[in-house]
Amino acid sequence: MKERSILAYFNTPEQAEQALEKLKELRLIDSAIDRFDGYPGGGVEGIMNPITGDFRSLGDLTLGGDFENRDAAVLAAASVSASGMSSGGYGNRVSGRDILLTAIVAEEDYDKAKAIVDEAGAL
Structure with a gap:
């Protein structure tokens, strides 16, 4: 199965967690939420x-x-x-997007996954 990765930047951890919950409905292979500085x-x-x-x-x-x-x-x-x-x-606090959601999804679900993170406010 081919995979695609998504790097989505958010303002809050809650936004990233909300997007991740919706991504779990797809063929999500791996994911992580991190704060960076x-x-x-x-x-x-x-x-x-x-x-x-x-x-x-x-x-x-x-x-x-x-x-x-x-x-x-x-x-x-x-x-x-x-x-x-x-x-x-x-x-x-940092006033920009310092929360990174990294998700790896099946290639067939990439467009749906991209729409989910965009809808959740990702950059």
């Missing part, structure tokens, strides 16, 4: 005191980035989210 690392794990805490850079402190390259850490610190000069979106 523009910076390496797991994000801010917990609150710490910046005076007594051990952090390597502003990007590490505010973005939770795990930067191996010092230049990348300096560049990330210039981000409006790291500097505090702007919050970007509500709650200082």
